[in-house]
Amino acid sequence: MQILILGAAGMVGRKLTERLIKEGQLNGQAITRMVLHDVVEPQAPKASFEISTLTSDFSQPGEAEKLVASRPDIIFHLAAIVSGEAEADLEKGYRINLDGTRFLFDAIRHIGDGYCPRLVFTSSIAVFGAPFPEAIGDEFFLTPLTSYGTQKAIGELLLADYTRRGFFDGIGIRLPTICVRPGRPNKAASGFFSSIIREPLSGQEAVLPVPEDVRHAHASPRSAVGFLMHAANIDTAKIGPRRNLTMPSVSVTVAEQIDALRRIAGEKAAARIRREPDPDIMRMVSGWARRFDASRAESLGFQAEKSFDEIIRQHIEDELGGRIVS
Amino acid sequence: MQILILGAAGMVGRKLTERLIKEGQLNGQAITRMVLHDVVEPQAPKASFEISTLTSDFSQPGEAEKLVASRPDIIFHLAAIVSGEAEADLEKGYRINLDGTRFLFDAIRHIGDGYCPRLVFTSSIAVFGAPFPEAIGDEFFLTPLTSYGTQKAIGELLLADYTRRGFFDGIGIRLPTICVRPGRPNKAASGFFSSIIREPLSGQEAVLPVPEDVRHAHASPRSAVGFLMHAANIDTAKIGPRRNLTMPSVSVTVAEQIDALRRIAGEKAAARIRREPDPDIMRMVSGWARRFDASRAESLGFQAEKSFDEIIRQHIEDELGGRIVS
Numbered sequence: 001m002q003i004l005i006l007g008a009a010g011m012v013g014r015k016l017t018e019r020l021i022k023e024g025q026l027n028g029q030a031i032t033r034m035v036l037h038d039v040v041e042p043q044a045p046k047a048s049f050e051i052s053t054l055t056s057d058f059s060q061p062g063e064a065e066k067l068v069a070s071r072p073d074i075i076f077h078l079a080a081i082v083s084g085e086a087e088a089d090l091e092k093g094y095r096i097n098l099d100g101t102r103f104l105f106d107a108i109r110h111i112g113d114g115y116c117p118r119l120v121f122t123s124s125i126a127v128f129g130a131p132f133p134e135a136i137g138d139e140f141f142l143t144p145l146t147s148y149g150t151q152k153a154i155g156e157l158l159l160a161d162y163t164r165r166g167f168f169d170g171i172g173i174r175l176p177t178i179c180v181r182p183g184r185p186n187k188a189a190s191g192f193f194s195s196i197i198r199e200p201l202s203g204q205e206a207v208l209p210v211p212e213d214v215r216h217a218h219a220s221p222r223s224a225v226g227f228l229m230h231a232a233n234i235d236t237a238k239i240g241p242r243r244n245l246t247m248p249s250v251s252v253t254v255a256e257q258i259d260a261l262r263r264i265a266g267e268k269a270a271a272r273i274r275r276e277p278d279p280d281i282m283r284m285v286s287g288w289a290r291r292f293d294a295s296r297a298e299s300l301g302f303q304a305e306k307s308f309d310e311i312i313r314q315h316i317e318d319e320l321g322g323r324i325v326s
Numbered sequence: 327m328q329i330l331i332l333g334a335a336g337m338v339g340r341k342l343t344e345r346l347i348k349e350g351q352l353n354g355q356a357i358t359r360m361v362l363h364d365v366v367e368p369q370a371p372k373a374s375f376e377i378s379t380l381t382s383d384f385s386q387p388g389e390a391e392k393l394v395a396s397r398p399d400i401i402f403h404l405a406a407i408v409s410g411e412a413e414a415d416l417e418k419g420y421r422i423n424l425d426g427t428r429f430l431f432d433a434i435r436h437i438g439d440g441y442c443p444r445l446v447f448t449s450s451i452a453v454f455g456a457p458f459p460e461a462i463g464d465e466f467f468l469t470p471l472t473s474y475g476t477q478k479a480i481g482e483l484l485l486a487d488y489t490r491r492g493f494f495d496g497i498g499i500r501l502p503t504i505c506v507r508p509g510r511p512n513k514a515a516s517g518f519f520s521s522i523i524r525e526p527l528s529g530q531e532a533v534l535p536v537p538e539d540v541r542h543a544h545a546s547p548r549s550a551v552g553f554l555m556h557a558a559n560i561d562t563a564k565i566g567p568r569r570n571l572t573m574p575s576v577s578v579t580v581a582e583q584i585d586a587l588r589r590i591a592g593e594k595a596a597a598r599i600r601r602e603p604d605p606d607i608m609r610m611v612s613g614w615a616r617r618f619d620a621s622r623a624e625s626l627g628f629q630a631e632k633s634f635d636e637i638i639r640q641h642i643e644d645e646l647g648g649r650i651v652s
């Protein structure tokens with residue numbers, strides 16, 4: 001069982017790598033080789049099987065071919081320019097998120113010869129844009145209001161068509177906002193959802209750029225990795241032709257996030273959040289989804305947290321060794 | 327007022343050209359110049375304004391730039407590889423329908439300098455795939471089951487994003503099956519919907535490859551041109567960010583089509599239809615939409631026929647000079 005991870009240096013990619021090393025197998029088959037790819041060199045942790053790293057820009061012609069030449073059995077495609085950057089740099093966003101994805105899909109197709117890997121693609125709830133119903137169902141249409149969401153929606157369409165044609169066995173999983181993201185903020189406009197929890201828990205001040213009644217859907221990094229593992233393992237015959245699934249999530253307002261922080265870490269932690277409205281972020285967030293009906297993914301066995309308290313506790317356990325600054 | 331038509335040599339392109347020449351103006355402004363483009367040389371009819379033709383493959387790098395260099399005020403993008411051919415030749419379909427469309431959009435974007443033409447893009451009901459509700463509403467999601475439908479859905483997404491970014495003022499119109507298509511069959515899998523009417527009306531035999539209970543949505547070539555003209559004229563501020571609209575149509579079964587033919591041309595005409603089931607076409611058609619709720623387009627002033635009888639009568643009037651073989 002050979003595995004390829006694109007975007008392996010990112011937060012989810014690193015956690016997925018750790019989890020795969022820990023499990024040592026996927027779908028009952030021992031992992032024999034894993035290739036970690038990113039545009040910056042990924043760290044290769046020690047493992048009981050062969051791990052190698054590859055650093056390249058997969059949106060350059062010919063690079064995707066090198067990635068799939070060894071015919072990996074499972075490909076996790078997590079590589080992407082995030083929402084804020086794809087909005088700021090139109091050409092870069094389309095080059096990586098659209099051209100890169102298409103080059104990868106075509107490189108798999110060109111191998112031919114019966115090669116048909118499982119391909120797990122991380123899409124995003126950014127494929128949906130307002131106005132929408134209070135809970136967005138599985139049959140709600142694609143109406144992105146950002147270039148990033150547009151590029152992810154196009155990736156979903158390509159994945160479904162290439163799967164239908166038999167070039168690979170694809171699943172697109174629409175990740176909700178991953179919260180609490182560890183480490184430093186990235187350029188995603190959704191970054192504040194994590195920083196208002198992460199920073200106060202470690203005694204730092206955090207900036208809240210939107211009103212507290214903003215509602216959004218979250219899942220922990222641990223759940224994100226769980227979604228990816230499940231997508232790699234699942235019997236795709238059960239999914240049918242609609243290969244892109246909205247993942248389960250916890251829908252809360254910012255006020256409810258702060259209440260959960262207060263319950264777990266106390267008033268002093270909650271007081272470290274400074275309100276500083278940012279019209280650009282407010283405008284982007286106003287077009288985002290608030291709640292999802294992920295019953296299709298749930299019936300296929302995908303699972304997330306049940307409360308935001310649980311999300312905070314996972315962060316404290318996984319990232320802070322159980323210690324918080326109260 | 328300068329106009330550019332891509333796909334001008336096709337059936338709808340030729341009829342649109344004739345209509346524009348007849349009207350001599352668009353949106354209250356006199357037409358001063360029209361460029362007709364296609365991969366085969368379009369015919370340039372006589373007109374009271376300058377008409378020129380351009381023949382090229384707009385999916386080749388650099389060609390789209392030549393098309394928009396004169397800064398046309400209105401661009402009709404009708405160029406496409408049809409469904410049957412896009413399914414048979416994956417690379418050609420993606421090259422023309424996706425790359426070509428993107429090159430065109432980027433060529434407009436690269437002009438910059440405040441240039442922001444009205445862009446009317448012909449999408450298709452093939453962006454929808456089964457299973458769906460009996461009537462597909464405006465918020466039903468994109469689930470194409472063909473590569474052609476995938477490519478049109480991607481075009482819609484690009485059009486919405488580039489419009490949102492202010493590069494052009496785009497409208498995508500999802501054409502139902504155009505019926506009765508004049509002339510010889512093209513490679514579209516939907517061709518039989520027209521031939522079972524067209525051939526019998528001129529004394530020829532036609533082949534019906536699907537059962538008579540197949541239901542589908544139709545509009546006449548005259549309506550298709552009407553949709554394009556209205557899309558070029560409409561105040562886009564009324565449309566909002568969801569720039570792709572399902573056009574009105576007449577939903578009938580094949581049996582109802584044949585009943586209408588019998589009412590208008592008699593039993594002898596209806597008897598010229600030979601049943602010859604084709605599993606490939608039946609499989610494709612089974613994934614197609616049957617009926618649409620086009621209330622959004624209707625409220626914006628788009629109009630189609632009210633009955634299939636009306637569609638047949640328009641064909642007899644526009645194509646057969648009022649004469650049929652009964």
